[in-house]
Amino acid sequence: MPAGLSRDFLEQVCQLFFERFNVAGFAVLERPMAQIYATGLLSGVVVDIGYEQSDISPIYEGFILQNTRTSTSIGIRDCENYLANIFRSNQSVMAAASPSDSPCDPQTAQQFLVDFVQHIWKEGLVRVPSDGQTADVPEDEGVTDIAAVLVAGKEKAVIETGMKKKATAKASAAEQARAREIEALDLVTVEFRGHxxxxxKERHRFCEPLFDPTLLKPIQQVPVDDTQDQPLPLQDAVGLAVRQAEVDQRQAIWQGLFVTGDLGNHVKGIGVALQSRLSPYILSNPEQQTELQPRSIRVVNVPEYFAEFREKGDRLATFLGTSIVAKIVFNDSQLKSFVSKPDYDERGPHAIIGMSPALF
Structure with a gap:
């Protein structure tokens, strides 16, 4: 469940499940806790990027620090509108959105652009460079760690890369020159609705509004003079949330930066990009460091040993973490971390409050 729900609401949900669905047992697990459990940690900061807003939840030793939780009203929808606006200067995109021989009305063209942007990022064609850097793809030096490839489930990608290199080697000089030009320009051709x-490279600007919301001002959907309720950049929202934690808790929290949500498995490098922009919140002068001063920020992910989640990535962390907790809690009645049917019959809906550690 979302974090921060009232106890009255949770009691109503408990009543619903027992009296409407007749479940044998019921437990409450807040979504950020499920997400951090999926990484194998008990402390960290969960950044859940949603469609309309992004939620930040610092967690320490298995408990959400409720007074530090925050959110910023910027999400995937803003990124889609921003990139759709950028694509208006791309002739190939606009020729498909509004052909010159049969032009569309502005609303139809805008919807086409937004749908095309959705297709782009969901196909994994977007990556996020670190702050002040561009993302480079390392060259394969011809040495392949077969064991590592198999564990990571990337054998198909390695085979395809090898076949591509063999085909390139046989190509003519003109074809190789064209291939180098395409690689330098980072061009991709996408099949979309028959076009x-x-x-x-402009597609890699998709996540820029997350880190700089002022970029949205020129877009029609955002009033140009609206500065009163300007959303915080994602890095500032995360930094301020962690700063509200106790000083002795921050070092452990910064060692578990976990970026999740629908973007988690589709947009490459978003965790590292956020990490690089959080450097101002870490003391960089070694002479001023103390035992409690955070020295680094570590990006975490769902471990690769969860084979079923290799291709699904971090966006299903909530489901994975909930599955792990459910297997532990419901298989050990001595833990008393869930409400059984006899417990509900004896104490009613209020039983969920006393049997959920996070709600004590």
Whole structure:
């Protein structure tokens, strides 16, 4: 469940499950806790990027620090509108959105652009460079760690890369020159609604509004003079949330930066990009460091030994963490971390409050 729900609401949910669905047992687990459990940690900060807003939840030793939780009203929808606006300067995109021989009305063209942007990022064609850097793909030096490839489930990608290199080696000089040009420009051709659309590096600007919401001002959906309720950049919201934690808790929290949500498995490098922008919140002068001063920020992910989640990534962390907790809690009646049917018959809906550690 979302974090921060009232006890009265949780009692109503407990009553619903027992009296409407006749369940044998019921437990409450807040979503940020499920997400951090999926990484194998008990402390960290969960950044859940949603469609309309992004939630930040610092966690220490298995408990959400409720007084530090915050959110910023910027999410995937803003990124989609921003990139759709950028694509208006791409002739290939606009020729498909509103052909010159049969132009569409502005609303239809805008919807086409937004749908195309959704297709782009969900196909994994977007990556996020670190602050002040561009994302480079390391070259394969010809040495492959077969064991590591198999554990990571990437054998198909390695085979495809090898076949591509062999084909390139046999290509003519003109074809190789064209391939180098495409690689330099980072061009991709996407099939979308019967159109072949070519886009370049501009697609990697998709997540820029998360880190700089002022970029949304020129877009029609955001009033230009609206500065009163300007949402916080994601890095500032995370930094301020962690700063509200106790000083002796911050070092452990910074060692578990976990970025999740729908973007988690589709947009490459978003965790590292956020990490690089959080550096101002870490003391960089070694002479001023103390035992309690955070020295680094560590990005965490769902471990690769969860084979079923290799291709699904971090966006299903909530489901994975909940599954782990359910297996432990419901298989050990001595823990008293869930409400059984006899417990509900004896104490009613209020039983959920006394049998959920996070609600004590």
């Amino acid at each position: 072949s659309i070519t886009v370049g």
